[in-house]
Amino acid sequence: MDNQENPQLIQFKGKNVIVGLKNGEEYEGRLIAIDNFINPVLESEGQLRTIKGGKVLFISIKE
Template sequence: MNQDKDNVNKMFKQFKNKYVTVDLRGNYQSEGKIIAIDNYLNIILENENGLETVKGGNIIFISVKEE
């Protein structure tokens, strides 16, 4: 069971320091670089407005932007 949890952590960590577009509930969208992510998909984005916190429960889709 613990091994599955570690695999999830590694999957989420691959998004760190990537530029992404995040689709949120209510037809909202955010863009920026992920500087922190946790097991609940809560993320902190760095964008032109500074730092933005996005709750994992509001995320519908995350797409990595091509650099």
């Protein structure tokens, strides 16, 4: 299996983002990593949070 990063997803890496979930929750933080299954890892207030890609509705750059 090819484990290369998707160029459409890596544009978000290192940026402050909002991740919206299918259940209506939203998380904000700096995107540390994301894979082809859209499993994002966010850093917020010194804490890391991993979110399952199947729960993600959208990822938006926070301005």
